[in-house]
Amino acid sequence: MRWSACLLVSAVLAGCGGAGDPSSDPAPTTGPASTTEPTTGEPSVPSTEPDGTIQPASTTEPVTVPTTEPLLPAFDIDVPSTGAGERPLLAWDAVDGAAGYRLWLSTSAGRPYWAWSGTATEVWLGGTHDEPRPEAVGPILIEPMTLTVIAMSADGHPIAWADAPIGP
Amino acid sequence: MRSRRRSGISSSPTAHPRRLAAGGLALALWFATAGSAPPDGFADGTWHGQMVWVSTVHSTHASGASDEVGEFDVTFAGGAPSASRFASVSLSSGATDVESGSGTAQLTVTIEGWVGGTAESPQLVAGQAHVSGVASAQGISVPVDFTLSESELRPLTLDFKVVGCSAVSGDLSTSVAAFLGDVAGAGLGGDVLEARWSAVRTGAAGLTAEQSAELSELLADATAIEADVEAGVFDPIDLAGILDRAEQFSSALDRNADCGYPAEFVSSLAGVMTIILEAMVATPDLWSASDFFEAIVAGVRAGVIGGATPSPLEGQLSDILEAKLGEAIGNADKNAATAVLLAAGALGDGDLVAAANEAVGQL
Numbered sequence: 001m002r003w004s005a006c007l008l009v010s011a012v013l014a015g016c017g018g019a020g021d022p023s024s025d026p027a028p029t030t031g032p033a034s035t036t037e038p039t040t041g042e043p044s045v046p047s048t049e050p051d052g053t054i055q056p057a058s059t060t061e062p063v064t065v066p067t068t069e070p071l072l073p074a075f076d077i078d079v080p081s082t083g084a085g086e087r088p089l090l091a092w093d094a095v096d097g098a099a100g101y102r103l104w105l106s107t108s109a110g111r112p113y114w115a116w117s118g119t120a121t122e123v124w125l126g127g128t129h130d131e132p133r134p135e136a137v138g139p140i141l142i143e144p145m146t147l148t149v150i151a152m153s154a155d156g157h158p159i160a161w162a163d164a165p166i167g168p
Numbered sequence: 169m170r171s172r173r174r175s176g177i178s179s180s181p182t183a184h185p186r187r188l189a190a191g192g193l194a195l196a197l198w199f200a201t202a203g204s205a206p207p208d209g210f211a212d213g214t215w216h217g218q219m220v221w222v223s224t225v226h227s228t229h230a231s232g233a234s235d236e237v238g239e240f241d242v243t244f245a246g247g248a249p250s251a252s253r254f255a256s257v258s259l260s261s262g263a264t265d266v267e268s269g270s271g272t273a274q275l276t277v278t279i280e281g282w283v284g285g286t287a288e289s290p291q292l293v294a295g296q297a298h299v300s301g302v303a304s305a306q307g308i309s310v311p312v313d314f315t316l317s318e319s320e321l322r323p324l325t326l327d328f329k330v331v332g333c334s335a336v337s338g339d340l341s342t343s344v345a346a347f348l349g350d351v352a353g354a355g356l357g358g359d360v361l362e363a364r365w366s367a368v369r370t371g372a373a374g375l376t377a378e379q380s381a382e383l384s385e386l387l388a389d390a391t392a393i394e395a396d397v398e399a400g401v402f403d404p405i406d407l408a409g410i411l412d413r414a415e416q417f418s419s420a421l422d423r424n425a426d427c428g429y430p431a432e433f434v435s436s437l438a439g440v441m442t443i444i445l446e447a448m449v450a451t452p453d454l455w456s457a458s459d460f461f462e463a464i465v466a467g468v469r470a471g472v473i474g475g476a477t478p479s480p481l482e483g484q485l486s487d488i489l490e491a492k493l494g495e496a497i498g499n500a501d502k503n504a505a506t507a508v509l510l511a512a513g514a515l516g517d518g519d520l521v522a523a524a525n526e527a528v529g530q531l
Contacts, residue, residue, distance in 0.1 A: 102514070110518060111478075112468040116469055136422065
């Protein structure tokens with residue numbers, strides 16, 4: 001069991017990390033949800049496809065090569081990976097067609113820490129409408145975490161996603 | 169460590185050695201960064217609590233409905249309560265002659281008492297219960313006015329659902345049912361539909377009247393959501409609105425310096441949120457994967473889901489989502505598989521994320 005939230009939808013991208021992860025490849029902003037397109041061929045030597053798929057050296061049957069594309073288009077999260085403070089403002093780009101957003105913070109161990117749902121494109125950690133007082137009750141960012149945001153359509157379907165590291 | 173009572177390794181069929189190992193490591197790291205562990209009940213300090221219950225009242229010849237609200241204040245020192253106060257008022261109305269429907273009653277039950285027991289097993293002790301009102305039958309109305317003494321009333325035990333350093337909350341159903349049984353000797357009985365309580369640590373200043381009223385309303389509104397879920401209706405937007413209000417309420421309270429792990433938080437509605445999730449887990453066929461996604465987001469938001477290791481409730485949610493994924497694959501339902509993917513992500517179940525991700529890619 002891997003307890004890692006960063007696997008979400010970004011699993012179909014290269015590695016863990018998405019729109020907000022500077023180490024990852026730029027994520028496409030459009031495209032079909034996901035496709036598996038059969039291709040035929042009889043490669044004679046092992047080859048590595050652009051997506052990292054290793055093809056067998058030879059085969060007598062047509063080879064089905066899965067080509068993965070992002071399940072959902074990505075968008076940007078505006079949070080610092082370090083220096084965000086204990087009670088940061090979590091902000092992201094508005095997504096066309098989004099009726100609301102769901103977000104969650106995951107610890108470095110992959111465990112959920114705090115979540116939120118609403119229609120705004122920013123929220124203070126803890127859900128307060130105003131900047132929280134340092135001494136107030138509520139969740140605190142005391143270790144590096146991963147922020148995942150899902151844009152939802154009016155009929156409750158996800159239409160875009162983003163994730164990014166955030167640290168105090 | 170946000171709750172002592174929901175910690176522990178899942179005993180679900182999907183529990184996996186790697187999960188156990190990872191959980192153990194995470195738990196060790198968590199304790200390494202923690203201060204003192206939270207108590208199994210009320211931490212020492214001053215608390216304000218609210219309670220609500222919704223019940224039907226009946227006797228051999230009577231039936232009706234009763235709504236009750238109550239509150240208590242107490243200071244715990246060394247696990248012992250002191251300087252406490254408990255008061256509640258219930259309004260009951262109904263028919264006093266069920267067979268003919270010819271009689272009615274409007275009753276008010278006022279209870280005054282204190283907090284007894286211990287921090288880990290607290291009780292609301294009714295010093296007396298005053299029943300007043302009017303009963304009518306065959307066109308004749310008679311006043312009702314009597315008082316039950318402490319010896320005629322058993323205490324209400326505050327069962328914990330979620331324990332945090334700054335907020336505790338839970339269930340009152342069992343003891344309220346017994347309490348109503350006592351009152352039944354005076355002519356009333358009852359079936360408890362929902363009975364919940366919540367308390368927050370206030371500091372010496374206590375809560376303002378406005379804050380106290382807001383906590384009461386939050387508890388009542390969340391309990392109404394719970395009642396809807398138990399009736400098969402789940403409105404995540406309404407629930408999110410209530411949790412938002414709970415967050416604004418909590419933001420006005422001060423963190424307690426002795427709360428150990430500084431990131432500990434539990435919503436004042438965590439107890440009701442737990443009961444909502446338990447109700448959904450008990451009736452998985454009533455709910456879609458999208459419903460579970462929304463409920464899990466709410467659970468994490470309230471501090472019910474999360475912490476160092478997956479709780480048994482989280483294990484049950486994983487099992488249900490796994491079954492939902494199987495159904496989605498069987499039905500070639502990409503939307504449902506995507507909802508499982510999101511729910512698993514919010515739950516932090518990496519294996520299920522991977523499985524759902526693969527399924528979505530193939531559908």
